[in-house]
Amino acid sequence: MTPYNRERGENVKAILVGVEYDHMYYDLHISMEELKELARACQIEVKDVMIQRLSQISPKYYIGKGKVQELKDMLTDDDMVIFNEELSPMQIKNLTDELDVEVSDRSDLxxxxxxxxxxxxxxxxxxxxxRNQYLLPRLAGMKEELYSQQGGSGFRGSGEKQIELDRRVIHRQLVQARRELQSIVKQRQTQRQLRKRNQQKVVCLVGYTNSGKSSLLNYFTDKKVFQEDMLFASLQTASRKVTLKGHKEIIMSDTVGFINQLPHHLVQAFRSTLEEVKEADLLLHVVDSSSAYSDIQIETTQQVLEALGVKDTPVIYVYNKVDKDRYAFLQPHQPYVFVSVKEQINLDKLEELMIETLFKDYELIELYIPYDHGEIFQQIQQTYEFIKEEYLETGIYISFFIDMKQKHKYQQYIYHPLN
Structure with a gap:
C-alpha cells in the first residue's frame, strides 16, 4: 500500500523510532520487530532504526530535543518517520514542523x-x-500536503477555517458510517438469535494476527476463506457451517487477528464484529508455536478478549505450526492441542476435544412421532440435525443429539423398540 502523500510506484523509505522508558507495558525489541513487519506490509522500506532511553516520554516530541536534531540529520526530503507508539496531535504537529517530512506512527500503519x-x-x-476517529484530532498538526490526502476525504487544508470545514466533513462521514454499520449489526444480531433458537453451537477462532486461524477454518469447511502468510490477511468475520464426527453440526467463525498495541479506535470500530466472540460456546485460541514471543501474543489476545467482556467462555489453546519444530520448550495453557494445519497433524485430536467440550451434556435420543403430531416433527426438524429418519406405518422414527436439559420436552415420544 502506498503512503498517502506519495505517488504510486515510488520507493518509500522510513526511519523507525522507539523509546525505552521506565514502567513500559510491552517488550520494546519485540514491538520494534513488529513495526518493521507493519512497515513492510505497507510497502515501506525500513532505512534505519533509532532507539532512545528516557525516564519518560517527551510530551512535546515523544523523543528528546537532541534526538529530534539527530533524526533530522539522518533524513532526506523523500523519507518519512514512523514512531512505535501512537503520537498525540501536538507531537505530530511539533515533529512535522521540526523534521519537515511525513510523520507517522504505529496506529497509522x-x-x-x-x-x-x-x-x-x-x-x-x-x-x-x-480512520476518521484517529484523524479528527490530528488535522491541525498536519502539513497542508499531508492531511489533504489522509483517508481519501479530499481535504484541501489551509488555515483554521479550512480545518473546521474538514472537521465537519469527517463528523458527517462518521455519522453516516455508524448508521450504515448499525444496520449490518442488526442483521448479525438476528442471525445470532436464530442460531440460539436452533441451539446451534458456535465456535470462534481467536488469536494473534498470522497465527493460522483462517487456515484452520479452511480445513474444516469446503467454502474457503482467504488465507496468506502476512499480517492481518483476513479482516472479514467468516462464519461457516461445519459437520464434526458423529453428525454434530456447529457454526465456526473466524475473527480479525490481534496485535500488541492494537489501536483503541480499531477495537471499538470492530466491536460489532467481535460481539460474535462474546456469544460463542467455545473459543479456539490459535497460537503460532514457532514464534519466540508466543507467550506475549497469548497475553495480548487475552487482554483484548477481557476488554470485550469475554470471561467464562471455554477455551482450547491450539498451538499451530508444530511442523516448524520450535515448540519443545513451550509451557502450554490448558486445555491444549499441538497441531499443524499445513501438514494436518493432530487435527483429529482437536476435533475430538471440541466435541468433548461442546457436547459433553448431549446424548443420542430416539423418538417415534405419530403422523397426527406433525407439528412436533416439524419443530424438531427445524431445530436438530437428524442422524436417522425413517417413515414407518403409523409415524416417523428419528434420532439426533440433544442437550440432556431439553430431553424432557420429548419424553412422551421416546422410542422403545419391541423386544
Whole structure:
C-alpha cells in the first residue's frame, strides 16, 4: 500500500523510532520487530532504526530535543518517520514542523493495512470509522500536503477555517458510517438469535494476527476463506457451517487477528464484529508455536478478549505450526492441542476435544412421532440435525443429539423398540 502523500510506484523509505522508558507495558525489541513487519506490509522500506532511553516520554516530541536534531540529520526530503507508539496531535504537529517530512506512527500503519485489506461493506465501514476517529484530532498538526490526502476525504487544508470545514466533513462521514454499520449489526444480531433458537453451537477462532486461524477454518469447511502468510490477511468475520464426527453440526467463525498495541479506535470500530466472540460456546485460541514471543501474543489476545467482556467462555489453546519444530520448550495453557494445519497433524485430536467440550451434556435420543403430531416433527426438524429418519406405518422414527436439559420436552415420544 502506498503512503498517502506519495505517488504510486515510488520507493518509500522510513526511519523507525522507539523509546525505552521506565514502567513500559510491552517488550520494546519485540514491538520494534513488529513495526518493521507493519512497515513492510505497507510497502515501506525500513532505512534505519533509532532507539532512545528516557525516564519518560517527551510530551512535546515523544523523543528528546537532541534526538529530534539527530533524526533530522539522518533524513532526506523523500523519507518519512514512523514512531512505535501512537503520537498525540501536538507531537505530530511539533515533529512535522521540526523534521519537515511525513510523520507517522504505529496506529497509522495498522490503519493503512486494514484499509488495504478490507473487502466487505462491514469491514470497510469499520475501518473508515476507525480512520476518521484517529484523524479528527490530528488535522491541525498536519502539513497542508499531508492531511489533504489522509483517508481519501479530499481535504484541501489551509488555515483554521479550512480545518473546521474538514472537521465537519469527517463528523458527517462518521455519522453516516455508524448508521450504515448499525444496520449490518442488526442483521448479525438476528442471525445470532436464530442460531440460539436452533441451539446451534458456535465456535470462534481467536488469536494473534498470522497465527493460522483462517487456515484452520479452511480445513474444516469446503467454502474457503482467504488465507496468506502476512499480517492481518483476513479482516472479514467468516462464519461457516461445519459437520464434526458423529453428525454434530456447529457454526465456526473466524475473527480479525490481534496485535500488541492494537489501536483503541480499531477495537471499538470492530466491536460489532467481535460481539460474535462474546456469544460463542467455545473459543479456539490459535497460537503460532514457532514464534519466540508466543507467550506475549497469548497475553495480548487475552487482554483484548477481557476488554470485550469475554470471561467464562471455554477455551482450547491450539498451538499451530508444530511442523516448524520450535515448540519443545513451550509451557502450554490448558486445555491444549499441538497441531499443524499445513501438514494436518493432530487435527483429529482437536476435533475430538471440541466435541468433548461442546457436547459433553448431549446424548443420542430416539423418538417415534405419530403422523397426527406433525407439528412436533416439524419443530424438531427445524431445530436438530437428524442422524436417522425413517417413515414407518403409523409415524416417523428419528434420532439426533440433544442437550440432556431439553430431553424432557420429548419424553412422551421416546422410542422403545419391541423386544
Amino acid at each position: 495498522i490503519l493503512r493495512i486494514f484499509e488495504s485489506r478490507a473487502q466487505t461493506k462491514e469491514a470497510k465501514l469499520q475501518v473508515e470509522i476507525a
